[in-house]
Amino acid sequence: MAHQLLKGKRGIIFGALNDMSIAWKTAEAAHAQGAEFVLTNAPIAMRMGEINKLAEQCGNAPVIAADATKEEDLQALFEQTMEHFGGKIDFVLHSIGMSPNVRKKRHYTDLKYDWYHQTLDVSAMSLHKTLSTALKLDALNEWGSVVALTYIAAQRVFPDYNDMADAKSLLESITRSFGYHYGAQKKVRINTISQSPTVTTAGSGVKGFDEFISFSDQMSPLGNADAAACADYIITMFSDYTRYVTMQNLFHDGGFSNTGVTESVISKFGNGE
Ligand SMILES: NC(=O)c1ccc[n+]([C@@H]2O[C@H](COP(=O)([O-])OP(=O)(O)OC[C@H]3O[C@@H](n4cnc5c(N)ncnc54)[C@H](O)[C@@H]3O)[C@@H](O)[C@H]2O)c1
Numbered sequence: 001m002a003h004q005l006l007k008g009k010r011g012i013i014f015g016a017l018n019d020m021s022i023a024w025k026t027a028e029a030a031h032a033q034g035a036e037f038v039l040t041n042a043p044i045a046m047r048m049g050e051i052n053k054l055a056e057q058c059g060n061a062p063v064i065a066a067d068a069t070k071e072e073d074l075q076a077l078f079e080q081t082m083e084h085f086g087g088k089i090d091f092v093l094h095s096i097g098m099s100p101n102v103r104k105k106r107h108y109t110d111l112k113y114d115w116y117h118q119t120l121d122v123s124a125m126s127l128h129k130t131l132s133t134a135l136k137l138d139a140l141n142e143w144g145s146v147v148a149l150t151y152i153a154a155q156r157v158f159p160d161y162n163d164m165a166d167a168k169s170l171l172e173s174i175t176r177s178f179g180y181h182y183g184a185q186k187k188v189r190i191n192t193i194s195q196s197p198t199v200t201t202a203g204s205g206v207k208g209f210d211e212f213i214s215f216s217d218q219m220s221p222l223g224n225a226d227a228a229a230c231a232d233y234i235i236t237m238f239s240d241y242t243r244y245v246t247m248q249n250l251f252h253d254g255g256f257s258n259t260g261v262t263e264s265v266i267s268k269f270g271n272g273e
Contacts, residue, residue: 003033004033004034005033005034005235005236005238005239005241006030006033006034006035006091006235006238006239007033007034007035008034009034009035009036009090009091009238010035010036010037010085010089010090010091011030011035011036011037011038011089011090011091011092011093011238012037012038012040012077012078012081012089012091012092012093013026013027013030013037013038013039013040013092013093013095014040014041014066014068014092014093014094014095014096014130015041015093015094015095015096016039016041016050016051016054016095017041017045017050017051017200017201018048018050018201019050019054020199020200020201020227021095021200021201021227022095022149022195022198022200022227022230022231022234023093023095024054024227025227025228025230025231026093026095026230026231026234026235027039027054027058027061028054028057028058028231029228029231029232029234029235030058030231030235030238031057031058031059031061033235033239035091035238036059036061036085037058037061037091038061038062038063038064038077038080038081038084039051039054039055039058039061039062039063039064040063040064040065040066040077041065041066042065042066042067042068043065043067046063046065051063062080062081062084064076064077064080064081068094068096068122068126068129068130069121069122069125069126069129071129071132071133074129074130074133075133075137077133078133078134078137078139079137081139082137082139088138088139088140088141088144089139089140089141089144090140090141090143090144090145090238091144091145091146091147091238092130092134092140092144092145092146092147093146093147093148093234093238094126094127094130094146094147094148094149095148095149096122096123096126096127097122097123097149097164097167097202098118098119098122098123098202099115099118099119099122099123099162099163099164099167099205100112100115100118100119101115101116101119101162101163102119102161102162102163102164102205102206102207103205105207106162107162108159108162108163111162111163115163116163116166119163119164119166119167120163120166120167120170122167123164123167123168123171124167124168124170124171124174125170125174127148127171127174127175127178128174128178130146131146131174131178131182131190132178134146134188135181135182135185135186138186140182140186140188142186142187142188143187143188143189143240143243144186144187144188144189145188145189145190145191145237145238145242146182146188146189146190146191147190147191147192147193147234147237147238148171148175148190148191148192148193149192149193149195149230150168150171150172150192150193150194150195150249151164151165151168151194151195151197152194152251152253152256152257153165153168154168154169154171154172154194154249155257158212160206160207160208160212161206162206164206171192172192172249175190175191175192175247175248175249176247178190179191179246179247180247183246183247189242189243189244189245189246189247190246190247191237191245191246191247191248191249191250192248192249192250193230193233193234193237193250193252194249194250194251194252194253194257195225195230195252195253196216196220196224196225196226196230196252196253196254196256197209197212197213197216197224198224198225198226198227198230199213199227200227215265216253216256217254218262218264218265219256219259219261219262219265220253220254220255220256220259220262221254221255221259221262222254222255223254224253224254224256225252225253225254229252230252233250233252237250
């Protein structure tokens with residue numbers, strides 16, 4: 001599917017940890033579609049050097065470390081990116097999530113509050129910090145596009161998603177609020193994509209993930225969308241074909257979000273007749 005949809009476009013891709021990451025698949029797809037970009041991740045996530053393989057595969061994309069919770073890191077990232085390209089950029093992928101409470105299996109009713117704060121900072125406020133940095137530096141071209149990844153636990157309860165549900169609600173709210181201001185001031189659009197459960201390092205940290213992914217698959221008329229399909233959707237959001245889409249939460253979930261029940265799931269409760 002190489003249509004050069006992103007030819008001439010430049011961007012920053014956050015969050016490619018390994019070849020399962022949604023950001024990794026997006027970088028591959030964006031490269032195939034003619035985009036040029038900087039790859040970034042938290043310094044600690046780069047210690048295995050995996051990201052350098054991706055960079056090589058994507059036409060020697062520059063790799064710049066940045067902790068997305070640190071404003072000074074974000075400022076340096078945007079400044080170095082604009083210096084590299086000799087001007088403004090067109091797209092940003094925010095593909096960042098982490099909850100110490102999920103990792104350390106704290107129950108939602110008994111959260112450790114400094115970890116809760118970290119969850120919100122890393123998984124949601126980092127989007128605000130990224131957008132605020134970009135706006136202050138006037139780093140994005142008109143009709144530029146920012147996409148962040150979210151999950152339907154922002155709208156409905158999935159008990160084991162824990163405090164990440166609150167982070168995703170905040171992330172989606174920031175998308176609307178900042179989307180208004182960035183749109184009105186600079187014609188930059190901001191959207192979240194609400195993705196099916198996907199086998200990645202972040203995804204697999206959620207308790208009962210394997211069972212849940214099968215449940216979700218059977219509750220989706222098209223089945224779960226995988227990371228590569230998510231990458232394709234992100235490409236369309238970075239392209240000029242979606243110029244008036246902003247401040248939206250876009251479901252990329254095989255129909256899960258609008259399905260009450262499926263024959264496949266209900267049949268598990270029958271007596272076999
Ligand atoms: N996997 C799923 O089931 C699923 C479903 C819906 C949405 N999402 C969302 O997709 C996004 C990408 O996750 P993924 O599934 O590709 O997993 P992943 O583990 O590959 O990616 C998460 C990334 O966040 C980065 N990160 C963590 N803390 C950071 C910080 N302080 N600064 C910068 N980067 C930081 C990690 O290094 C990693 O690269 C996340 O927002 C996640 O919540 C995932």
